[in-house]
Structure formats: C-alpha cells, structure tokens
Amino acid sequence: MNQLLRDLTPQVLGVLVRRGGDFAAAEDAVQDALLEAVQHWPDALPDDPEGWLVRVAGRKLIDAQRSETSRRRREVRDYQEPAPGPTEQDDDTLLLLSRCCHPLLSPASAIALALRAVGGLTTAQIAQAFLVPEPTMAQRISRAKRTVSGERFERPGDIRAVLRVLYLIFNEGFTGEVDLAIEAIRLTRQLAGSVDDPEVAGLLALMLLHHARRPARRAKDGSLVQLADQDRGLWDTSLIREGVGILQAALVTGRLGEYQAQAAIAALHDDAATAEETDWPQILEWYEELLRFNDNPVVLLNRAVAVGEVDGPLAGLRALDGLDADLPRRDAVAAYLHERAGNRADAARLYASAAHRATTTAERDHLTKQAARLNACHE
Amino acid sequence: MAKYLLLKHYRGDHELAPGGIVPMDQWTPEEVSAHMAFMGHVADELRKRGEFVDAQALSPEGTFVRYDGDGKEPVTDGPFAETKDLIAGWMIIDVDSPERAYEAAAFLSSAPGPGGRPIKEWIEVRPFLGEVPAETE
Numbered sequence: 001m002n003q004l005l006r007d008l009t010p011q012v013l014g015v016l017v018r019r020g021g022d023f024a025a026a027e028d029a030v031q032d033a034l035l036e037a038v039q040h041w042p043d044a045l046p047d048d049p050e051g052w053l054v055r056v057a058g059r060k061l062i063d064a065q066r067s068e069t070s071r072r073r074r075e076v077r078d079y080q081e082p083a084p085g086p087t088e089q090d091d092d093t094l095l096l097l098s099r100c101c102h103p104l105l106s107p108a109s110a111i112a113l114a115l116r117a118v119g120g121l122t123t124a125q126i127a128q129a130f131l132v133p134e135p136t137m138a139q140r141i142s143r144a145k146r147t148v149s150g151e152r153f154e155r156p157g158d159i160r161a162v163l164r165v166l167y168l169i170f171n172e173g174f175t176g177e178v179d180l181a182i183e184a185i186r187l188t189r190q191l192a193g194s195v196d197d198p199e200v201a202g203l204l205a206l207m208l209l210h211h212a213r214r215p216a217r218r219a220k221d222g223s224l225v226q227l228a229d230q231d232r233g234l235w236d237t238s239l240i241r242e243g244v245g246i247l248q249a250a251l252v253t254g255r256l257g258e259y260q261a262q263a264a265i266a267a268l269h270d271d272a273a274t275a276e277e278t279d280w281p282q283i284l285e286w287y288e289e290l291l292r293f294n295d296n297p298v299v300l301l302n303r304a305v306a307v308g309e310v311d312g313p314l315a316g317l318r319a320l321d322g323l324d325a326d327l328p329r330r331d332a333v334a335a336y337l338h339e340r341a342g343n344r345a346d347a348a349r350l351y352a353s354a355a356h357r358a359t360t361t362a363e364r365d366h367l368t369k370q371a372a373r374l375n376a377c378h379e
Numbered sequence: 380m381a382k383y384l385l386l387k388h389y390r391g392d393h394e395l396a397p398g399g400i401v402p403m404d405q406w407t408p409e410e411v412s413a414h415m416a417f418m419g420h421v422a423d424e425l426r427k428r429g430e431f432v433d434a435q436a437l438s439p440e441g442t443f444v445r446y447d448g449d450g451k452e453p454v455t456d457g458p459f460a461e462t463k464d465l466i467a468g469w470m471i472i473d474v475d476s477p478e479r480a481y482e483a484a485a486f487l488s489s490a491p492g493p494g495g496r497p498i499k500e501w502i503e504v505r506p507f508l509g510e511v512p513a514e515t516e
C-alpha cells in the first residue's frame with residue numbers, strides 16, 4: 001500500500017495544483033489525505049484510490065483555505081472542480097517537477113523539493129540521504145516551497161532544468177538507507193512515461209546504463225574500481241538491455257541531445273565484453289557530438305581520455321592543453337596518460353597531486369594508491 | 380557520558396619522524412589499504428561499544444577567511460602549501476571518562492604505516508563543553 005500511495009502522491013498533488021491551489025497548501029492537503037488513507041484503506045481499499053485521494057485532499061485544501069481565509073478575513077477563494085481525465089494527469093509529473101526545479105531555486109533546494117513533493121520521500125529520509133539534521137532539511141524544503149508558492153503555474157517550465165536536477169539526484173548515489181540513484185531513476189521513468197521527449201529518454205537510458213555497472217564499481221573493502229578493472233560479470237545485463245532499447249528508440253527520432261550522446265558513450269562501454277574490446281573510435285565520435293551540445297571542461301577532459309585511447313597517450317596529453325589546471329580530475333587524467341606514455345615519475349607526481357585535491361575519500365584513497373603503486377615500482 | 384573531539388594531526392615536527400611522516404604516496408598500495416582499513420576498523424569498534432558519534436576526513440588545503448566591513452568582500456588568506464601542522468580529519472566520540480577518550484585516541488594513533496608499523500601520529504583530544512545538567516534538588 002505504501003508503494004501505491006507513493007506512486008499516487010505526485011498525481012494527486014498535480015491535480016490540486018493544476019486547479020490553482022497554492023503549492024505548499026496543496027502539499028499539506030495531500031499529506032493529510034495520505035494519513036487518512038493509511039488509517040482507512042487497510043479495512044477497505046477504495047475502487048478508485050486516486051479519485052479517493054483527490055476527493056479527500058481537495059476537501060482538506062478547501063477546509064484549510066477556509067480557515068486561512070477566515071483567519072485573514074478574506075473571501076473564500078473560488079475553487080473549481082477539475083475536469084477529471086487521464087489526459088491531464090499525464091502532464092502532471094512534468095508540471096510538478098518543473099515547479100520543483102524552478103530557476104529561482106538553488107540545486108540543493110530543487111533536489112530536496114523534488115524528492116519530497118514528487119518522490120514522496122519523508123523529510124527524515126531526505127535529511128538522512130544528504131547527511132544533514134532533519135530540522136535543517138525541513139527548513140530547506142519549507143524555504144523552497146515559500147520561494148515558489150507565489151508563482152502560479154499552469155504550464156511546465158524548462159524541461160532542461162528538470163533533467164539537470166534529476167541527473168544531480170542520480171549522481172548523489174547511495175549514502176545511507178535511501179538510494180537516491182534509484183529514486184532518480186524512478187522519477188525519470190515516471191517523467192519519460194508522460195513526456196515525449198528523446199532527451200528525457202536519453203537521460204533515463206544514461207542512468208540505467210551507469211546504474212548497471214554499480215555492483216562492480218566498489219571492491220569488497222569499499223575502494224573504487226576503475227572501469228577498465230571492473231568485473232564485467234557483475235554488470236546488470238537486464239538494465240543494460242533496457243537502457244540500450246530506450247536509447248535506440250530515442251536516437252531514431254533524430255532529435256539528438258547531450259543526454260542521448262552521453263548515454264551512447266555509456267552504452268558503448270557497457271557493450272564491451274572486456275576493456276580491450278571497447279570501441280574507442282566510436283566513443284570518440286560521440287564525444288565530438290556531445291561537444292556540439294555541451295563544451296564544458298569536464299566533457300573535454302573525458303574526451304582527452306578517449307583521444308588517448310584512439311590516437312595514443314601523447315595525443316591525449318595534447319588534448320588536455322588549455323584545460324584549466326584547477327579542473328578537478330585533470331591531474332588524474334594527465335597522470336593516467338603519462339603512465340601510458342611511459343613517464344612513470346610524472347604519472348606518480350600527478351597522481352599524488354590529484355589525491356591531494358580529491359573531493360571524496362574514496363577517490364583520494366584510490367589516487368593515493370595509484371601514486372604509491374608507481375612509486376613502489378620506481379624504487 | 381561526555382563527548383570528545385579527536386583531531387587527527389599530521390605534524391611536521393613529529394619527534395618520532397623528524398621532518399614529518401613519510402607521505403602516503405611513498406608507501407606501498409597494500410600499506411595504504413591497510414591504513415584505511417584500520418581507520419574503518421576503529422570506527423566499527425567504537426560503534427560496537429556505543430561510543431561513536433561522527434567521523435569526517437578533510438581536504439588537506441583550506442583557506443582563512445575573515446570579515447572586512449559592511450559591503451566588502453571577505454578577506455581570504457591561503458591556502459598555504461607548507462604547513463607544519465595539518466588536520467587530516469576528526470572523529471567525535473561519546474565516552475564515560477577522559478581516560479577512555481585517551482584510550483580511544485591512542486587506538487586511533489596506532490594505525491599502521493610503512494612496514495605495518497604504527498605511525499603514532501598525534502591525536503588532539505578536545506572535550507566538548509556540555510550542557511548544564513538538569514539537576515534534581
């Protein structure tokens with residue numbers, strides 16, 4: 001029943017907000033309705049659970065608006081019954097998500113609000129996932145709600161902003177009992193089911209194709225395992241199949257975008273039975289495509305790795321020229337290319353420098369061990 | 380129970396290792412792994428005893444920042460490449476006595492380094508200033 005309630009939450013919220021309800025008030029009303037459902041449904045599950053929730057939440061919203069209004073001595077706001085129907089409901093996920101990913105909100109606030117309002121996670125769960133105290137997260141969410149509550153919204157906003165936030169959630173990964181990667185996949189799947197946009201499909205494919213490798217990404221002691229060293233037998237082949245299928249359907253539309261290009265690169269990695277069989281020339285071509293949509297330094301950095309595989313490490317190092325020395329992971333990529341070029345001393349020095357500036361302990365430990373490995377061979 | 384902050388220092392003037400402890404990238408990969416595993420082991424042992432509160436590793440470089448008057452950008456200083464004393468991270472424990480806090484700190488300090496020998500790095504133990512207890516009269 002909890003899963004059913006979580007699935008229905010965004011739809012019910014969408015209906016109320018679409019009627020012109022205030023976002024924060026609508027969310028409170030939905031929460032109240034969910035509480036009633038938890039109390040009553042175990043005895044008798046309604047024939048139309050969603051209709052039931054919409055009715056109860058709508059009543060709660062009217063009650064709240066009335067008391068609010070009488071408190072402020074204002075007129076009762078007109079409250080229009082919605083024309084119920086599946087056509088509207090399909091867009092609600094996008095509508096709600098774009099509300100949560102409003103440009104006025106910082107990424108951290110957008111993420112929290114999306115997980116709360118659309119993902120249906122509790123504030124405690126979100127706080128736990130981001131390792132902050134629950135009152136801090138509660139404040140972050142209520143500030144975010146206040147920020148967007150003034151604005152009416154009937155039409156979805158920029159879908160790119162939504163995709164960015166979903167991608168950020170996915171990259172938060174798994175820090176505690178809440179698996180944010182799975183939450184992100186769930187939300188993106190929901191969105192892909194309601195919006196016909198090849199980039200939404202591209203993002204979903206990208207997530208699935210990366211997630212498929214997760215079981216191989218960490219060794220038993222928790223240390224990072226590089227793509228080339230991963231046990232490919234641990235990769236989830238059904239996720240890969242699904243991701244490739246979604247990607248192919250998206251590519252057929254001929255409306256290419258950055259997420260499809262990134263997913264194509266991920267698919268080529270997933271497709272190689274061994275690291276040696278990786279189709280680097282095709283990966284490099286996809287990086288060139290990706291650069292048309294997104295020429296940020298991280299893409300250029302990753303492209304340099306592909307250049308190194310296709311045209312040799314010295315060409316890869318040349319591709320690094322002009323990239324900011326402070327760019328995270330630049331030293332790590334340079335170290336890798338130097339080692340392949342036979343410059344072990346330079347590689348060791350660069351790995352140590354990369355470790356010094358690593359942003360996670362797992363990455364720091366991995367890079368320290370790379371430096372240690374080269375230094376140990378040196379002596 | 381009282382809380383203590385255990386600050387993990389890397390001191391350049393360590394009397395057992397003049398000039399500082401050998402940097403980790405000069406160890407073997409196995410020695411690095413053993414050191415990291417030991418850190419996790421200490422946290423696990425403290426967790427089992429119900430004494431663990433939190434642990435965090437810190438990036439080695441930081442910046443000093445201070446207020447410089449209304450409407451002005453903050454003043455910054457650093458990061459400094461050469462520092463005698465570097466704080467690598469901290470652990471917070473909740474224990475029965477100062478003696479127990481020292482015991483836990485010494486355990487943390489026994490982490491293995493090159494050749495599997497304890498590197499005996501300094502751990503600074505700082506008691507938290509607690510709340511006034513709600514006394515019953």
